[in-house]
Each structure stands twice: as structure tokens, then as C-alpha cells.
Amino acid sequence: MKQRTIKKPVEVVGIGLHKGVPVRLRLEPLGEDSGIVFYRSDKGVSIPLKPENVIDTKMATVIGKDGVLVSTIEHLMSAVYSFGIDNLRIVLDNDEVPIMDGSAISFVMMIKEAGIEELSKNKKFIKITKEVSIEKDGKFAKLSPSKKIIFDFEINFDHPVIGREKYIFNFNTQNYIEEISKARTFGFLKEVQYLRSIGLALGGSLENAIVLDDKGILNDSLRFPDEFVRHKILDAIGDMSLLGANFIGKYEAFASGHHLNHLLTLELVKQNAFEVVEFSKDEELSIVKAFG
Template sequence: MKQRTIKKPVEAVGIGLHKGVPVKLRLEPLAENSGIVFYRSDKGITIPLKPESVVDTKMATVIGNDGVVVSTIEHLMSAVYSFGIDNLRIIVDNDEVPIMDGSAISFVMMLQEAGIEELNTPKKFMRITKEVEITDGEKFARLKPSEKIIFDFEINFDHPVIGREKREFVFSTKNYIEEIARARTFGFLREVQYLRSIGLALGGSLDNAIVLDDKGILNDNLRFDDEFVRHKILDAIGDMSLLGANFIGKYEAFASGHHLNHLLTLKLFKEHAYEIVEFSKEEMVFAKAFS
């Protein structure tokens, strides 16, 4: 299996979740071994996608360089990761990736429009060789060896619409598009009201998030019965993109979020609990996952 980029540049404009201003997003192909980089066109600053670039995880995954940041990268990176893209330039003209409809499906459609280009250099995978785990009370996130690429997530919210949800997702690009990509981010009305009082979530609306009050949801309906845990898987896939390669193993989590996911990527590197592997198409059972 070879490294991947996109065949042609694609562009979109959307609203930033927190500032509520228009953001232009452009995706451009890059040559092999270039990796994935963000570029702030309004600042002339490049930010490489790697764990060391993460500067904040409170409200979203935020990367930065030289005091310049790009926020809310997880939905876009979830889609990029699901297509097995290794080399890509992501250009934004503000400090947020546009929220679009609160899921990853708009970014999936951009990548489908751009097309996927296979390059001449073998693709590298990160095979998990031993279990690593980060805990915070009952919350945890872990990576462990597996012959399949799996995301297993459980959440538990004291809310009548959510409650306890658990889903095991066996990864493939096709499964991602059908089962995960359309799951929207969600938040509670009381939190939205507070965030707006401090100048955040100004671009949030019922068009780009599931909003819940104390009794139910304010949106018309859910896209999936378990849309909440599906979105947490979407986020986790995006956060794992900071590893710099698609991993072979099992991700498991209970009530994890961007912060624990980030700490997990750092611990994986610190403990060197992985090996870098390349596969020919003939022996690569994972090639089907990205076809």
C-alpha cells in the first residue's frame, strides 16, 4: 500500500464555532513524506500535525506554533484519517476550522471531490505493540495490540436522552462514512449560554450541533439512536490522527475527551509502545479498510 494525498485542491467556506466568523478552508496535495501540515494564510505560519503542536484541549483540539493557533481540528482530521491520507496541506484564514454541520460529512465530501492520489512511496503504519493507558478517575483512554483497527467507546451522561451508550466500531473508510461521519457534536444549553457570555460558541446553532436542555433535545431529531457515542468515536479518530500515521490496534475509552486522547498519544511515544511497519498490497489485509 502506498502513501496518499489528494488529486486536486478543494475549497469551502464555513463558520467558526467560537468566533462565529466566516473561515475559508483549502486542502492541497503534498508530495510523499511531507506529512500533514496546517497553514494560517492570514499569518504566514505553518503548524505541523503532531502531538507536540497541541496547545489546548479544553473545548477542542487546538494546535499552534509561534503563538498562532488553529482550533477545532478534530472533525476535519477525523475525515482525513479515515481516507488514509498521509500528505496534505490544510489552509485556513482564521484561527478555527469551520464547524460545518457539526459532523465530519462535509469534509468527507470535500475529500471525495478532491479524489485520492496514491504516491510512489510505501505507506507507514503504526502497529501498537503493548498496552498504554491514561486514566482520570473512572475516565480512561487506552491503545492495545489488535489484528484489527477498532474504536471501542462508552459514555455515561446523567441525561434522559443520552444515558449510557457503548459502541465498538471496526474501522474501514466505507464503515466510517456510513456509521460515523454524520454524527454531530453535542452540548448542553446551559453550557452554551455560559460560553456565549464569555465570547465563545458564537457560531453554534441547531444547524451545527445537537443542543440539549435538562429534559430533551432542542433539535428535531437524531441521525442515529446512539449519535452521541458515535460522535465521540469521530472525535477520537481525529485526535489519533496526531500520531502521524494510521495505527493498527484497538482504541478503548470510557468518558474520554480531547485531553485524555492527547495524553494518550504522548504516552504512546514516550513508552515507544509501537513499531512502524510497511506492507505490500498483496499481504496488507488493512488495504481493504482504505479502499
């Protein structure tokens, strides 16, 4: 399997979740071994997608360099990861990736419009070689060896609409588009009110998030009966993109979030619990079929 980029540039304008201001997002092709690079056109600063460039994980995954940041990268990177794209320039004229409808489907549509281009060099995978886990306050995130790419997530909220949800996602691109990419981010009304009081979530609305009060949801309906846990998988896929390549292994989590996911990527590197592998022919590894 060969490295991938996109065939042509594509762009969109959307609203940033926290500042509530318009953001222009442009995806551009990059050559082999370039990796994923964010570029703040208003600051003239490039920020490579690397675990060490993560500067905040409280409300979203935020990367930064030289005092310049890009926030809420996880939904876009979830879509990029799902297409097996290795090299891409992501240009923004503000400090947030636009929230779009709160899911990843808009970014999927952008990538489909751009098309996928295969390059000459072989694609690299990160193969998990031993179990690594992070636990905190009854929550955990774990990576372990597997011949497949699996995301196994469970959540448990003390809320009548959510409760306990579990979803096991056997990764491939088409299943991602159908089962995961449309699942929206969610939040609680009392939290939204607090965030707005401190100048955050100014771009949030029922058009780009599921909002819950104490008894139910304020939106008309859910896209999936278990949309909440599916969105947590969407987030986890985006957070794991910080490894720098698609991984081969099993991700498992209970009530994890951006912070634990980030610590997990750091721990994997610290323990050297992986090897970088590449394949010259598709038939050498059935897993490449997952990327179409």
C-alpha cells in the same frame, strides 16, 4: 499500500464555532513524506500535525506554533484519517476549522470531490506493540495491540436522552462514512449560555450541533439513536491522527475526551509502545483493504 494525498485542491467557506466568523478552508495536495501541515494564510505560519504542537484540549483539539494556532481540528482530521491520507496541506485564513454541520460529512464530501492520489513511496502505519492507558477521575483511554483497527467507546451521561451508550467500530472507510461521519457534536444549553457569556460558541446553533436542555434535545431529531457515542468515536479518530499515521491496534475508552486522547498519544510515544511498519504489497496485510 502507497502513501496518499488528494488529486486536486478543494475549498469551502464556513463558520467558526467559537468566534462565529467566516473561515475559508482549502485542502491542497502534498508530496510523499510531507505529512499533514496546517497553514494560516493570514499569518504566513505552517503548523505540522504533531503531538508536541497541541496547545489546548479543553473545548477542542488546538494546535499551534510561534504564537499562531488552529482550533477545532478533530472533525476535519477524522475525515482525513478515514481516507488514509498521509500528505496534505490545510490552508485556513482564520484560527478555526469551520464547524460545518457539526459532523465530518462535509469534509468527507470535500475529499471525495478532490479524489485520492497514490504516491510512489510506501504508506507507514503505527503498529501498537503493547498496551498503554491513561486514567483520570473514573475516565480512561487505552491503546492495545490488535490485527485490526478498532474503536470501542462507552459514555454515561445523567441525562434522559443519552444515558449509557456503547459502540464498537471496526474501521474501514466506507463504514466510517455511513456509521460515524454524520454524527454531530453535542452540548448542553446551560453550557452554551455560559460559553457565549465569555465570548465562545458564538457560531454554534441547532444547524451545527445537537443541543440538549434538562429534559431532551432542542433539535428536531437525531441522525442515529446513539449519535452521541458515535460522535465521540468521530472525535477520537481525529485526535488519534496526531500520531502522524494510521495506527494498527485497538482504541478503547470510557468517557474520554480530547485531553485524555492527547495524553494517550504522548504516553504511547513516551513508552515507545509502537513500531512504524510499511508494506510493499497490499496482500501483505489484509488491513489495507479497510482503506478501499
